[in-house]
Amino acid sequence: MNDFKLEKRKYILCGAIIAVLFTYIIQLFNLQILNDQYKTKADSNAFYKKTIYPARGLVYDRNGKLLVYNQPAYDITFVPREIKNLDTLELCNTLGITRDDFVERMKRIRKQAGFSSYTEQTFMSRLSAEEFARFQEKMFLFPGFYVSKRSIRQYAYGAAGVLFGDIGEVSQKKIDKDPYYSRGDYIGTQGLEATYETHLRGEKGVELLLRDAYGRIQGKYRNGALDTMAIRGKDLTLGLDIELQQLGERLMQNKIGSIVAIEPSTGEILCMVSSPSYDPRLLVGRQRGDNHKILSQNKHKPLMNRAVMGTYPPGSTFKTSQALTFLQEGIITAETNFPCGGGFRAKKFLQKCHAHAAPLPLAPAIATSCNAYFSYGLARMFSSDKYKNAQEAMDIWRDYMVSMGFGYRLGVDLPGEARGMIPNAKYYNRHYGRWNAVTVISIAIGQGEVTLTPLQIANLAATIANRGKYITPHLVSNIENDTLPSIYLTPKYTMAEEAAYEDVIKGMRHAVLNGTCRAANIPGIEVCGKTGTAQNKGHDHSAFIGFAPMNEPQIAVAVYVENGGFGAVYGVPIGALLMEQYINGKLSEESVKKAEYIQNKVIHYGEGER
Amino acid sequence: MERERGNILERIDWWTIGLYLSLAIMGWLAICSAGNSFLKTDLFDFFSLSERTGKQAMWMGVSMFVGIILLCFDKRIYKDWAYIIYICFMILGIVTIFIAKDVKGSHSWITIGSFGLQPAEFMKFATTLALASFMSKHGFSLNNDGNIFKCIALFMLPMMIIIGQNETGSALVYSAFFFVLYREGMTGLVLLATISAVVYFVVGTRFDEVTFETLPTSVGEYAVIIIMQIFSIFMVKYWCRNDKTFVIMLAVNIVVTLITYWIGIYLIAFDIVYVQYLLIAFNIVYLLIQIKLRKEKRNIWVCIFIIGSLVFYNSCDYVMHEVLKPHQRLRIEVLLGLKEDLANAGYNVHQSKIAIGSGGVLGKGFLNGTQTKLKYVPEQDTDFIFCTIGEEQGFVGASAILILFVAFILRLISLAERQNDRFGRVYGYSVASIFFLHFAINIGMVLGIMPVIGIPLPFFSYGGSSFLGFSILLFSFLRIDADRNLRV
Secondary structure (H helix, E strand, O other), X not given: XXXXXXXXXXXXXHHHHHHHHHHHHHHHHHHHHHOOHHHHHHHHHHEEEEEEOOOOOOEEOOOOOEEEEEEEEEEEEEOHHHOOOOOHHHHHHHHOOOHHHHHHHHHHHHHOOOOOOOOOEEEEEEEOHHHHHHHHHOHHHOOOXXXXXXXXXXXXXXXXXXXHOEEEEOOHHHHHHOOOOOOOOEEEEEHHHHHOHHHHOOEOEEEEEEEOOOOOEEEEHHHHOOOEOOEOOOOEEEOOOHHHHHHHHHHOOOOOEXXXXXXXXXXXXXXXXEEOOOOHHHHOHHHHHHHHHHHHHOOOOOOOOHHHHOOEOOHHHHXXXXXXXXXXXXXXXXXXXXXXXXXXXXOOEEXXXXXXXXXXXXXXXXXXXXHHHHHHHHHHHHOOOOOOOHHHHHHHHHHHHHHOOOOOOOOOOOOXXXXXXXXXXXXXXXXXXXXXXXXXHHHHHOOOOOEEOHHHHHHHHHHHHOOOEEOOOEOXXXXXXXXXXXXXXXXXXXOOOHHHHHHHHHHHHHHHHHOOOHHHOEOOEOOEEEEEEEOOOOOOEEEEEEEEOOOXXXXXXXXXXXXXXXXXXXXXXXXHHHHHHHHHOOOOHHHHHHHHHHHHOOOOOOXXXX | OOOOOOOHHHHXXXXXXXXXXXXXXXXXXXXXXXXXXXXXXXHHXXXXXXXXXXXXXXXXXXXXXXXXXXXXXXXXXXXHHHHHHHHHHHHHHHHHHHHOOOEOOEOOOEEEOOEEEOOHHHHHXXXXXXXXXXXXXXXXXXXXXXXXXXXXXXXXXHHHHHHHOOOHHHHHHHHHHHHHHHHOOOOHHHHHHHHXXXXXXXXXXXXXXXXXXXXXXXXHHHHHHHHHHHHHHHHHHHOOOOHHHHHHHHHHHHHHHHHHHHHXXXXXXXXXXXXXXXXXXXXXXXXXXXXXXXOOOOHHHHHHHHHHHHHHHHHHHHHHHHHOOHHHHHHHHHHOOOOOOOOOXXXXXXXXXXXXXXXXXXXXXXXXXXXXXXXXXXXXXXXXXXXXXXXXXXXXXXXXXHHHHHHHHHHHHHHHHOOOOXXXXXHHHHHHHHHHHHHHHHXXXXXXXXXXXXXXOOOOOOOHXXXXXXXXXXXXXXXXXXXXXXXX
């Protein structure tokens, strides 16, 4: 081959070089222009989105008293790489932990997923300000250790814990559903904190930081031009009167049960006691974990809000609703007399009653809580020619009950509300096949299949006080820069009319003046009331509903004390004390003594679970 | 022998100098970017000798000074001293293995005070000189006296020494001299064999486990056999120049292949690769018959090529699984996209692709690259320097630099081609080939289309020895080019 032919080979060589150049430019084009994924990967590599947590909204009572606020808690963190010549003993002494504890913590942290010796690791969390101060003094001794501030809830009063509820770290399920949350965020898990989570939480802010390959933060991206500010959560004002709440919780000491008081004109809940109650301040700070465990393992379930989650037979308090139904349906008038010879008789069946004058019209029947009167009333309704049959009468009766807020969730602003039980004709068809008024007669006196929550019972009192209407009971009366949901602003009407209510109110006033509720008489205030003694497998439950003053009522209250015996034993005095406290703003001297007496009374409950 | 006319300054190729200086400046700026972090904002810092940028600037100064000195020796001196320089550097290379400190397993650094030198970078210069000198002997022909093996031995020696220093990547660069031998008359079969080997290996390994949807045939195997058929049939046309044989073979192979494929897909599903093996057998037999009938002697090489191909392809699997160490196999598998290994072998390349890919069309701007600034790419100022450019200058800037680099190499080739003697031409081609191999391997690695072989990108990667070594290669050639009319 001669040189001339060989010279042609330069074209092959140059061609190969240019081919390589083209291949590389095509690959560059592919990486930089066609493919988007590298850009996103680069961003997730380099940007660390530091969340700025907003302050959670505060909670005030109806008189503007601060109930729930935020308190800084301090987490001690460390960067493993930066620790130098650590004096372990000194550190342990400063933090008040043992050497073993220290070793244990370090071991646990190193095992955690995502551990990096370049980034901050949490050594200890939720230190109080005092503990933090002690540590800060000596912090210079411990290079590599840092303090980061977090905000936790603190409570001004040791009451209403179960209403405020709790906040906790958000669950993975919730994170998947709601993109607002990310791992480690706090979220309201119980009570008002859960219901008003979206108002209370505010809006998180984001700081865009640059992170190097070792996970170390190198600075702000574009000097923070793209950062967003955190927006403070909205404050809540409650209809709650914290002093009334405290009194309620005090009176219910060593008793199981509930008190609910409602302002009839607005539906605002003035107090809601679920006993046993707990001091929410126990669940703050480093002792939180231990205390929470104790509370959740208590067999009387102090973490459960009985006022909305518990369902009970309403007992005789329910008779008011029966009277309203019969009156409205024209089954009886206020003057209708029924006999009561020791009870309601139908063939061999006897529904017992206690001793009182008989026969009697409505008002004294309410006042003395005559079982027979309401049983005869129901029997007359279910056999009335007005309806096709007992089934139709039953369903109409059911409609009355539902219109008074029974059988369904009222819609209070607390999670986990129970609906109680109001049976209908279908229910009895299914369970009894053939049935008549006698079969179901106990529903007339608030026994049998009928169950209500204490809140529904209180709402009955409020409805009577309002003469036939109610606004769905609610705890929050005002949200900062926001309006309440419309159900808390618009009244609902029952099927009974005002005239019927006036008749029942007369009976309830009669009960206070010379009936079962005489102990509810407060000098200078026209109190109306109705006792209840709900039969139970064990000792009877003691119940009471009442409102005051009779005209232009300010407070309606329901008291329910489990196994408390006659309504007059616990229900009436507790209800009376609450009404007096709320209307007068204080208790009379005599009442203070009465309150102390009730407070110190103890009901012994068995060892069983409830 | 006659003296060159005119001033040396008028004779040297200023185009090359210009390209060299622009590449060097861009390289230095890239190192500024790669070394930049959030803590430094002061430009003045870049010239501090405690920074890599400062050190690199100093080395660039030294290199240019050495370059100017090299321009002062005339062509004869280079030729006369070639073997002495070669021997000296080979000895230095061997000594280095024993006196060098262990740096991550490699024994290639000699430290003088606070500066380290890599003799391997200067061994390229020595080898180039020796090869050019050897091939410019009077009456030299690659086809006689086993000269080709002597040439290969000349650059295999430094290759071995460098492998001894445990710098396998740098040793690979010496295969650049095969381009030079090709230009000087080595048979093209060697290059064809090399290209075929790479294609067989890549295609065969990449698609080995993939089968056709309806056929029990490995796509990898099938594709390799088809490529083998194509290569061999076109060899008959362009290398043997037996047009008739070519046409018949082509027709038979195409018809049989298509029919088989059609039967396999639509009629009976069977392993169609066996028919391709039968075709290969037919091709060999047919070629052998043609040797007998038409005296087409060159056909025997085609047969050897086919059989060699089959042997090579079948031994690939053995090499992959039995010869290569697990980490080497992993690197190959990651490269071929068979495995994801982002934590270890694939990490560098993955991060490098992310950095380059995030640059987009116009890039993030000088000193604004987040990936490089935040040290996501390891070795980002040495072997992976190009991803800094990709991220900050984008597609436009990165392509421009690639084009500039290739222009530089093509300019060197054109200079080599205008030499009047073999010494100058071989020298020029060697220099151009060395730059090209560095360029191709380094950029290919950074872009994720070549395996991770740690060699620097000339004038860009941080490192005094390599900058100085490349400058010496370039400036010595510039002087030889300036003296091209001087016959030696």
